[in-house]
Amino acid sequence: MISVRPLSIEHVALPPFWNRNCYFHEQFTVHRSPSRTSSNRFLENFVFREELSQKQCETRSIFCSRMHSLANRSNHLVSYTLTVMAIITGACALSTRFLRYERPARVVGRRVELHHIPNFTTDNALNDFAVVNFDVKVDLRGLFNWNVKQLFVYLTAEYATDDNVFNQVVVWDEIIERREDALLDLNDVASEYFFWDDGSGLRNRNVTLYVSWNVIPVAGALLDVASPLTNRFLFPSTYKHVVTK
Amino acid sequence: MLFDQGVLDELWRMNKRQFLYQCLSFGMIVSSALMIWKGLMVVTGSESPIVVVLSGSMEPAFHRGDLLFLTNYQEDPVRVGEIVVFKVEGRDIPIVHRVLKLHEKVNGTVKFLTKGDNNSVDDRGLYAPGQLWLTKKDVVGRARGFLPYVGMVTIYMNEYPKFKYAVLACLGLYVLVHRE
Numbered sequence: 001m002i003s004v005r006p007l008s009i010e011h012v013a014l015p016p017f018w019n020r021n022c023y024f025h026e027q028f029t030v031h032r033s034p035s036r037t038s039s040n041r042f043l044e045n046f047v048f049r050e051e052l053s054q055k056q057c058e059t060r061s062i063f064c065s066r067m068h069s070l071a072n073r074s075n076h077l078v079s080y081t082l083t084v085m086a087i088i089t090g091a092c093a094l095s096t097r098f099l100r101y102e103r104p105a106r107v108v109g110r111r112v113e114l115h116h117i118p119n120f121t122t123d124n125a126l127n128d129f130a131v132v133n134f135d136v137k138v139d140l141r142g143l144f145n146w147n148v149k150q151l152f153v154y155l156t157a158e159y160a161t162d163d164n165v166f167n168q169v170v171v172w173d174e175i176i177e178r179r180e181d182a183l184l185d186l187n188d189v190a191s192e193y194f195f196w197d198d199g200s201g202l203r204n205r206n207v208t209l210y211v212s213w214n215v216i217p218v219a220g221a222l223l224d225v226a227s228p229l230t231n232r233f234l235f236p237s238t239y240k241h242v243v244t245k
Numbered sequence: 246m247l248f249d250q251g252v253l254d255e256l257w258r259m260n261k262r263q264f265l266y267q268c269l270s271f272g273m274i275v276s277s278a279l280m281i282w283k284g285l286m287v288v289t290g291s292e293s294p295i296v297v298v299l300s301g302s303m304e305p306a307f308h309r310g311d312l313l314f315l316t317n318y319q320e321d322p323v324r325v326g327e328i329v330v331f332k333v334e335g336r337d338i339p340i341v342h343r344v345l346k347l348h349e350k351v352n353g354t355v356k357f358l359t360k361g362d363n364n365s366v367d368d369r370g371l372y373a374p375g376q377l378w379l380t381k382k383d384v385v386g387r388a389r390g391f392l393p394y395v396g397m398v399t400i401y402m403n404e405y406p407k408f409k410y411a412v413l414a415c416l417g418l419y420v421l422v423h424r425e
Binding site: 089121122123149150152154156163164165166167168169170175177193196198212214216217218219220221222224 | 305306307324325326327328343345346347348349350351356362367369377388389390391392393
């Protein structure tokens with residue numbers, strides 16, 4: 001007969017990560033016997049070596065004495081939880097880091113008009129004001145994955161004038177939060193924001209329309225992606241409406 | 246009861262050297278945190294590389310308490326659609342909004358207008374009186390990374406100073422008393 005003597009329950013501690021503080025603490029390792037076997041030494045990690053009086057236990061248990069103390073348990077629980085959450089978040093961010101978010105977005109500008117009127121949004125100086133309607137056709141449903149919280153899709157008009165070598169005006173944007181809403185098919189839509197030039201240099205100028213999107217992740221890198229397709233056209237040479245001061 | 250025997254015993258048991266050592270390790274923690282912050286400033290080129298979103302003007306992208314990681318490299322240009330963090334004269338707290346319009350001169354000077362995703366109008370009402378555009382010197386950084394919720398801790402700390410002191414006291418006590 002092989003007799004197995006199980007360790008009684010009060011002599012066995014929880015797995016090592018629970019008791020990091022306690023059992024290597026000199027206060028608990030008294031009188032190490034010189035003849036320790038390796039298995040004994042291993043067990044010392046788990047076995048409570050010293051009998052403390054009831055009073056001592058109570059007073060010390062609050063802070064950093066025993067594995068069962070409230071402070072110890074909550075400390076380990078909190079740090080363990082935070083570690084796990086940090087690793088999962090990092091893994092989530094890494095998992096989508098190298099995905100490609102480029103898609104072709106077809107855009108066509110329609111009904112382009114120019115006006116020369118006081119810019120009431122700034123200083124009431126006479127500025128060029130453009131009216132641009134447009135079509136946008138793009139399927140962004142494939143961009144959604146577990147690390148995409150929303151897409152911020154916007155239509156940019158880019159042009160150059162004599163005053164400014166580089167101008168960008170956002171004429172329309174849309175926030176998309178669900179995959180089902182990510183199939184865009186807009187026809188002859190009016191611009192959402194005013195298209196004011198900084199001055200009066202829009203006549204006979206080329207303008208390029210293109211769609212871009214900003215990918216907002218659940219956690220990780222913020223990406224800005226522009227569609228490779230653009231629509232380039234010429235502004236008219238005459239104003240439709242002119243205000244003279 | 247908390248302090249009468251347990252903790253004081255621990256402190257009592259330490260000799261002077263040990264206590265100094267603990268103070269030193271506490272100082273190490275503080276200085277390494279400072280080093281990381283200053284190091285990030287150098288790497289990102291931004292005067293505050295990590296900011297906490299305080300308002301809901303960029304919802305649903307950013308909510309109150311979200312963390313943003315910024316860079317501010319002078320060589321990469323500001324473009325429309327980017328999320329910039331900027332300071333306005335007369336306001337202590339920087340604003341996180343998106344660039345809506347941009348005009349660049351031949352000599353490279355850029356002026357731009359911003360708008361919050363959740364606001365119906367642009368930011369001219371938020372700028373200093375008479376200010377119509379932002380320029381590069383107003384920009385603290387451009388948002389490059391995002392981490393949700395983590396900034397709530399600092400918001401609570403700022404709103405409830407007692408909570409802040411309690412956390413600091415607990416951390417200080419833990420470092421001083423704890424013996425590895």
